[in-house]
Amino acid sequence: MSSPPPILNIVLFLPFLVAVVILCMRRLLKGASVILSVASSITCFICSLMLLGTVERVYPMMDFIHIDGVFDAGILAIVDKQSAGMLFIVTFIGMLVHLFSLGYMKDDEAQPRYFGALSLFMFSMTGIVLAANLFMMFIFWELVGLSSFLLIGHWFHKSSAAEAANKAFLTNRIGDFGFMIGILMLFGVSGSVSFEDLKSSLESGNLHAIAAAHPTFMTIAALGLFMGAVGKSAQMPLHVWLPDAMEGPTPVSALIHAATMVAAGVYMLVRVSFIIAASPLACDIVAGVGGVTALMAALMATQQNDIKRVLAYSTLSQLGYMVMAVGLVAMNPTHAGNADSIGHPGMFHLYTHAFFKALLFLGSGAVIYACHHEQDIWKMGGLRKYMPVTFWTFAIGTAALMGVPGLSGFVSKEGILDVAYGECKWLFTIGVVTAGLTAFYMTRLVVVAFLGKARSEGAKHASEVPLIMLVPLAALAIMSIISAVPSVANGLNALKPVVEHGHEGHTVMIFSLIALVVGAGGGFLLYRNRDSDPVSIKLFANKFYIDEFYAGLIKYGQDRVAWVVNALERIFADGLVARLPAAIVSKMGSQLRVLQCGRLQAYTFLLGAGVLFVIYILVFVLPAPGH
Amino acid sequence: MPSFIFYLFALVTLGFGLLVVTARNPVTSALSLASSFVGLAALFISLDAYFIGIIQILVYAGAVMVLFLFIIMLMDIKAEEGKKTNNGALVGGCLLAVLLVLQVIMVSGAFHGERTVAELDTTAAIGKAAGTELPTIANDLREGSLPDTKLMGYALFDRYGFHLQVVGLLLLVGTVGVVMLSKRDTAAKEAGN
Amino acid sequence: MVTLGHYLVVSGALFALGLAGVIARRNILIIYMCLEMMLSAANLTLVAFSRFHLVDHLPDYGAQALVFFTITVAAAEVAVGLAIIVALFRSRQSVDVDSITKLQG
Numbered sequence: 001m002s003s004p005p006p007i008l009n010i011v012l013f014l015p016f017l018v019a020v021v022i023l024c025m026r027r028l029l030k031g032a033s034v035i036l037s038v039a040s041s042i043t044c045f046i047c048s049l050m051l052l053g054t055v056e057r058v059y060p061m062m063d064f065i066h067i068d069g070v071f072d073a074g075i076l077a078i079v080d081k082q083s084a085g086m087l088f089i090v091t092f093i094g095m096l097v098h099l100f101s102l103g104y105m106k107d108d109e110a111q112p113r114y115f116g117a118l119s120l121f122m123f124s125m126t127g128i129v130l131a132a133n134l135f136m137m138f139i140f141w142e143l144v145g146l147s148s149f150l151l152i153g154h155w156f157h158k159s160s161a162a163e164a165a166n167k168a169f170l171t172n173r174i175g176d177f178g179f180m181i182g183i184l185m186l187f188g189v190s191g192s193v194s195f196e197d198l199k200s201s202l203e204s205g206n207l208h209a210i211a212a213a214h215p216t217f218m219t220i221a222a223l224g225l226f227m228g229a230v231g232k233s234a235q236m237p238l239h240v241w242l243p244d245a246m247e248g249p250t251p252v253s254a255l256i257h258a259a260t261m262v263a264a265g266v267y268m269l270v271r272v273s274f275i276i277a278a279s280p281l282a283c284d285i286v287a288g289v290g291g292v293t294a295l296m297a298a299l300m301a302t303q304q305n306d307i308k309r310v311l312a313y314s315t316l317s318q319l320g321y322m323v324m325a326v327g328l329v330a331m332n333p334t335h336a337g338n339a340d341s342i343g344h345p346g347m348f349h350l351y352t353h354a355f356f357k358a359l360l361f362l363g364s365g366a367v368i369y370a371c372h373h374e375q376d377i378w379k380m381g382g383l384r385k386y387m388p389v390t391f392w393t394f395a396i397g398t399a400a401l402m403g404v405p406g407l408s409g410f411v412s413k414e415g416i417l418d419v420a421y422g423e424c425k426w427l428f429t430i431g432v433v434t435a436g437l438t439a440f441y442m443t444r445l446v447v448v449a450f451l452g453k454a455r456s457e458g459a460k461h462a463s464e465v466p467l468i469m470l471v472p473l474a475a476l477a478i479m480s481i482i483s484a485v486p487s488v489a490n491g492l493n494a495l496k497p498v499v500e501h502g503h504e505g506h507t508v509m510i511f512s513l514i515a516l517v518v519g520a521g522g523g524f525l526l527y528r529n530r531d532s533d534p535v536s537i538k539l540f541a542n543k544f545y546i547d548e549f550y551a552g553l554i555k556y557g558q559d560r561v562a563w564v565v566n567a568l569e570r571i572f573a574d575g576l577v578a579r580l581p582a583a584i585v586s587k588m589g590s591q592l593r594v595l596q597c598g599r600l601q602a603y604t605f606l607l608g609a610g611v612l613f614v615i616y617i618l619v620f621v622l623p624a625p626g627h
Numbered sequence: 628m629p630s631f632i633f634y635l636f637a638l639v640t641l642g643f644g645l646l647v648v649t650a651r652n653p654v655t656s657a658l659s660l661a662s663s664f665v666g667l668a669a670l671f672i673s674l675d676a677y678f679i680g681i682i683q684i685l686v687y688a689g690a691v692m693v694l695f696l697f698i699i700m701l702m703d704i705k706a707e708e709g710k711k712t713n714n715g716a717l718v719g720g721c722l723l724a725v726l727l728v729l730q731v732i733m734v735s736g737a738f739h740g741e742r743t744v745a746e747l748d749t750t751a752a753i754g755k756a757a758g759t760e761l762p763t764i765a766n767d768l769r770e771g772s773l774p775d776t777k778l779m780g781y782a783l784f785d786r787y788g789f790h791l792q793v794v795g796l797l798l799l800v801g802t803v804g805v806v807m808l809s810k811r812d813t814a815a816k817e818a819g820n
Numbered sequence: 821m822v823t824l825g826h827y828l829v830v831s832g833a834l835f836a837l838g839l840a841g842v843i844a845r846r847n848i849l850i851i852y853m854c855l856e857m858m859l860s861a862a863n864l865t866l867v868a869f870s871r872f873h874l875v876d877h878l879p880d881y882g883a884q885a886l887v888f889f890t891i892t893v894a895a896a897e898v899a900v901g902l903a904i905i906v907a908l909f910r911s912r913q914s915v916d917v918d919s920i921t922k923l924q925g
Contacts, residue, residue: 598921600851601716605843608723615730633822637830644834644857648841653849660853663834667860670830673822674871675879679887683860686891691856691898698902699849702909713846713918720843724836731832735825751877773878782881783888790885794892801896808903 007047008059008077011087012130014040015122022116029112034102037115041098041122045091052088056080058132058196065135073135073193075127082347086129086267089354090260092479094122096472097255100362103469104251104369114154114249121147121256128264133194134183137268141179141228144261145172151256152248164244171241175231182224185217186275199274211278222275222282225268226289233265233319236293240547242316246308250365253308258315258361259354266322270347277330287327287423291430294320298437300543302444303535306375307364310445311357314401317434318353322346324431325416328423345415352408352483356400359476363394366469367449370462378532379456380449386462389470391450393477398446400480402439403516408484410512417508432511439519447527455531633673639666657695664688675747677775747773827868835861848905848915852898859894863887 018040022033029036061075098118105111124147127140145168153165187193189210190201201207211218229235234242245257256262269276269286276282294317301313325346368375370387384391400409413435420428454460464470526534542548595606643663650656664687671680749768761781767774783791834857841854870883905915912919 600848600917600920601713601719601843601846605716605719605723608727608839608843612723612726612730619730619734630822633826637826640830641833641837644837647850647853647857648837648845653847656850656853660857663857664860667834667864670827670864671867674827674867676867676871676884676887679863679867679884679891682888682891683863686895687856687860691895694898694902695849695853698906702906702915713844716846717844720840723843724840727836727839728829728833731836732829735828735832747874747879748877778878778881779884779888782885786882787885787889790889794889797893798896801900805899805903808900808907 005054005059007050008061008079008130011044011047011051011091012061012077012123012126014043015119015126019116019119019123022112022119026112026116031111033112034115037119038098038102040119041091041095044122044126045095048084048087048091051079051084054079054084061130070191073133075136076132076194077130078132078195079130082267082270082344083129085347085351087126089351090122090125090129093255093259093354093358093476094118094125096358096475097251097362100254100365100469100472101249101251103466104365105249108249110154114151117147117150117154118252118255121151121261125260125264129267132196133192134186134198134272135193137271138176138179138183141232141264141268142176144232144256144264145169145176148172148245148256148261151252152245154249154252155247158247161247164241164247168241168245171238172231175228175238178224178227179229179231180224182221182226182228185221185224189217195271198272202274202278215279215281218275219279219281222272222279223285225272225275226282226286229265229269229323230289231265232268233262233323234316235265235289235320235323236296237546239293239297239316240543240550243309243312243543246306246312250308250361250368253312254358254361254365257312259358262315262319263322263350263354266319266326266346266350269323269326270344273326273330273344276326280331283327283331285327287324287331287427290320290322290324290327291427292320293317294324294434295430295437296544298434298441301441302437303537304441305377307367307377307380307445307449308361308375310377310441311360311364314360314438314441315357317438318349318357318401321413321416321431321434322349322353324427325349325419328416328419328427331423332419345412345419348415349412352400352412352480355476355483356397356407356409356480359393359397359473359480360401362469362473362476363390363397366390366465366473367394367462369465369469371456371459374456374459377445377449380454380459381452381456382450382454383459383462384450386454386459387464389464390473393473394450395446396477396480398442402442402520403435403512405513406481408480408482411484414508414512417512421508428508428511432515435512436515436519439516440523443520443523444527447524448530452529633670636666636669636673639663640670653699654696657692657699660695661688661692664692675773675775677773678779749773824868824872828865831861831864831868834858834864846916846918848908848917851917852901852905856894856898859890863890866890 018036022029022037026033056079059077059079061077064074066072066074098115101114101118105114108114121144124140124143128137128144131137131140149165149169152168153162155161156165183193186198186207190198190205190207192198192201198207202211207218231238242257242262246253248257276286297313297316297320301310301317304310304313323346325344329344329346366387367380367383367390370383370390371380374380396407400407403410403413417428417431417435420431454462539545595602640663643659643666646659647656647663650659664683668680668683668688671677671683749771761777764774764777764781767777838854838856838858838861841857842851845851845854866883866887870880870887873880873883875881908920909915
């Protein structure tokens with residue numbers, strides 16, 4: 001056990017300190033809090049750069065709960081390729097979002113609160129990334145939930161934002177419940193929550209015996225953990241909160257709801273992939289849920305008109321891709337066994353996706369900012385002329401997302417499709433169709449919003465955003481291009497998978513290129529020079545009516561349960577426990593009211609009688625103490 | 628001490644006490660109470676508590692009763708006399724009083740005949756009493772008289788010095804309280820005007 | 821001969837008189853006087869016990885010190901109590917306790 005290097009302490013606790021200082025003293029600090037927050041994010045970025053390529057080991061940060069021989073869950077920081085790479089992403093995008101927010105949130109009155117919550121998020125996210133045991137991960141898991149809640153509801157005076165914050169929080173509760181069950185099941189059997197102990201226990205300890213004797217147990221535990229990821233990474237059927245979360249400020253959407261927090265689910269799944277791999281059924285379910293989410297989210301994205309919602313569904317779809325990859329990799333024991341050495345395609349897609357999705361969100365933020373908070377793409381148009389830098393960076397992000405060869409998205413998507421082709425043909429089909437749909441709706445977005453002619457006054461008067469917002473766009477665009485280049489990827493310790501370019505590799509590449517061309521070409525031809533949407537599919541536009549289904553479920557299911565509970569509550573809690581004693585006391589009170597006649601003489605009489613009675617009892621009835 | 632003196636003053640105390648309770652005129656009540664206290668003071672003195680006896684006369688029969696009389700005169704409460712008494716309360720009060728006396732008699736019967744007020748053996752007290760620390764107390768005792776006030780002072784200022792100061796503070800607080808109670812009324816009146 | 825019991829009976833009788841007065845009388849000033857009487861009756865008990873409980877052949881002056889404190893506190897109480905009675909009289913123009921029935925339930 002050695003003390004952690006100071007940079008680890010800085011990268012974890014500095015944002016926390018800043019958040020506490022800002023949130024406690026925001027009236028005092030005013031503008032200084034913004035500077036404080038941005039400075040801390042830059043410092044963290046530098047520290048995480050220094051962490052890249054350091055020795056892989058686990059550092060104890062501080063004690064948390066320690067019961068000898070029973071339970072030990074400290075704040076331990078695990079530093080390896082996965083966490084160092086993820087930390088780089090988090091701090092890099094976090095820093096750029098902080099900078100972008102300087103411009104985007106310039107006129108917001110509650111700026112200090114915004115930056116305080118942002119710092120709190122940075123702290124929580126760093127905690128998840130560094131977590132070396134499930135217990136610590138769960139704590140920070142909840143903390144990101146909290147900061148996400150705070151940031152979605154930043155404009156809480158708008159009822160839609162407040163409701164979206166609640167929805168996100170409540171939906172995540174369901175997932176977290178499963179997560180907790182999974183953690184407790186694993187802890188109950190192995191007696192430890194740390195990843196190292198769980199791994200060794202699964203190889204030769206209690207967990208190994210249980211897994212052999214009761215495969216269902218491992219399946220349920222793995223699915224419990226997966227449920228946490230379903231909530232946080234917004235997979236089907238808990239995906240409903242993510243599109244609504246777009247009510248938050250756009251930089252927040254870029255940081256939390258595109259690049260980092262929603263990826264935490266995938267990150268966690270990769271960390272515990274050895275547990276998922278122990279149950280073949282769980283692998284199938286994980287991969288299946290990911291695939292279904294990818295496809296359905298892509299379908300929904302094709303009919304959205306809100307620029308941020310298109311991107312939100314696209315995020316859902318890409319997260320589905322990653323989850324699918326986790327399940328697929330876990331299916332194959334040879335992959336799962338040495339996932340550390342050859343890299344994980346899901347994790348790699350997470351890295352590349354973080355860059356270009358953050359880029360797209362920040363780009364959309366710039367567009368929204370320029371069009372005076374107009375989010376409907378049909379009221380934009382022709383923005384290419386007014387905002388050239390934004391357009392070109394947005395186009396790069398779009399190309400990367402579609403998987404245009406040469407850009408990072410192509411490489412990482414190829415990795416996933418490659419695994420899918422090897423493991424499961426129908427998921428491969430879904431992957432290819434999704435890729436085609438992705439190309440289609442992204443083309444639609446760019447064509448409608450940036451090309452053609454301006455369709456509203458706001459769009460006509462749009463102008464390029466200030467430099468402070470362009471710098472992050474440019475930085476992210478560069479990263480979107482080069483993050484898959486082997487030298488950069490290795491330098492970042494990104495877990496680039498080795499794609500075996502055999503005859504399969506060619507098949508995969510051919511399929512994905514076909515999907516790209518069909519999707520992008522179809523989108524371009526269909527939407528060029530259109531003023532309104534030529535295609536109208538109600539089912540997709542209304543998101544498969546899932547929200548309505550949930551509302552109905554709650555209305556008809558929960559209301560019935562609530563009725564029964566209410567009846568029970570009225571009979572027992574309200575009736576027997578509360579009303580009955582109250583009635584007795586009230587009855588007695590009204591009877592005894594006679595005594596409170598308000599006449600001094602009566603009171604003194606009662607007092608004197610009482611005293612005499614006590615004397616009588618003490619002196620004449622009870623035995624004298626001495627005898 | 629001859630017994631008849633005790634009976635005399637006991638009678639004075641209780642007789643005037645009865646008059647306090649029964650008199651219809653408050654002034655009569657107040658004067659009877661003062662007389663009752665004088666009798667009580669005599670009983671104190673018969674118990675060799677000279678200091679307490681004098682204090683009883685000075686403070687109670689003197690200061691406190693004068694205060695009562697002031698208030699009675701100030702408020703001019705003659706008009707209350709005509710009202711008839713509350714019979715229920717009268718019966719209740721007498722009942723409780725009789726019960727209490729019965730209880731007291733039964734309890735004090737246990738002490739009956741055990742001890743009498745014997746002459747204090749002052750010479751035996753020399754050397755053992757706390758007074759030996761102070762020469763004057765010892766001298767008084769040697770002369771055969773009981774230095775009651777000196778012993779009292781010794782008890783108050785030596786053993787209960789702190790308590791004495793607390794009581795002094797209480798008096799101060801009481802004074803301030805009285806001022807507040809009287810003043811608030813005038814302030815309210817001024818506010819009313 | 822006069823014994824401790826005699827004093828206790830006198831004290832008890834005085835206390836009972838006071839109690840009867842407090843309950844039976846309606847004039848708040850007389851009630852107050854009766855209270856003082858009860859207090860004095862208690863003092864008599866204390867002094868009697870002090871005299872009959874000899875410490876080193878002398879009366880127990882601890883008890884008499886308590887009597888002294890009781891008298892002091894009673895004096896303070898009388899001052900405050902009378903001030904309250906005066907205030908009450910000012911607001912109600914009466915010293916009859918039957919006129920004070922605000923506590924009626």
